[in-house]
Amino acid sequence: MNKVGLLCGREYSFPPAFIVRVNQLGKPDGVAAEFVKLGGTRMNEPAEYSVIVDRISHEVDYYRGYLKHAVLQGTYVINNPFWWTADDKFFNYAIAAKLGIAIPKTVLLPQKGYPSDVDITSESLHNLTYPIDWDGLLDYVGRPAILKPFSGGGWKHVYKVNNKEELLAAYDKTSPYCMTLQEFIDFTGYVRCFTFGKTDITPVRYDPKERRYLIEHEYLSKELGARIVKDAQTINQALGYEMNTIEFAIKDEIPYAIDFLNPAPDMERDRITEFYFELVVEKMARLVIDRALHGNVANTWPRWEEMLGFGAASGFTAAPKTASRQVTTSSSSASGAKAR
Helix, strand or coil: CEEEEEECCCCCCHHHHHHHHHHHHHHHHCEEEEECCCCCCCCCCCCCCCEEEECCCCCCHHHHHHHHHHHHCCCEEECCHHHHHHCCHHHHHHHHHHCCCCCCCEEECCCCCCCCCCCCCHHHHCCCCCCCCHHHHHHHHCCCEEEEECCCCCCCCCEEECCHHHHHHHHCCCCCCCEEEEECCCCCEEEEEEEECCCEEEEEEEECCCCEEECCCCCCCHHHHHHHHHHHHHHHHHHCCCEEEEEEEEECCEEEEEECCCCCCCCCHHHHHHHHHHHHHHHHHHHHHHHHHHCCHHHHCCCHHHHCCCCCCCCCCCCCCCHHHHHHHHHHHHCCCCCC
């Protein structure tokens, strides 16, 4: 029996539906799903699960530590806990821009303040220049601009600023978070892509003001849909994510990738619509069954080093060298994906 474990938090519709679907579809091949149960992890204890789907370890340190150990023991974890720990949105933007994807101009900012339990003084920060050239940064990204965290999600601590005074007023509220200042894309269209594996992409019309999904299958032209799918595949190949949402703001028929660090995306029925909920449950179930039967743990690592010509991905990310063969296969199959 190949066991699939689900690690999740305050979710109510996706977890039970996902487990039931995996058990239905996986039964002929001996694949079964259940909630992961933990109560202390012994060093080098054998892996209990072939696959674990992680939707909560970014909030619970014990879960993250357990998942790293599970990888060591041979479990296929979606998404890779080592890379998820290391990743941030500013680095994402820099990688994607180097890979030819349209990215808004972005600046990483020093923090306004630091956690109260961390002993940071002025002497700790002698490498920072002062004062910051706020006018110069705004000249670079343009006005208006978006101030948002370099990591995190849920539209928290996001500000639209029109000038230096508004920027400073918003910045003063951001301690202890590290923030980015980003060019505002005055979009005429907006797409959020569900991704399953690295190459199965479902673009969906999304209203970021109302924060709701819209069921409009002819929303994108054939050409624009194909570019969005290709860019989303490239992002996932580079970053290694197999469960993700990728957001594009469309201006003058150019899709700007503005948010793609969502390794535990919202999958609740009442927020993604009944139509897309059914699609997500089905595709996630089939993904984990495939990984339980055929998954190579090396495939969970990011490929950005290879894609940018830095060398094999066995360097910075410590990905197993056997993964290089997987990249070629995945890249060639990506060209056949369709927008939905």
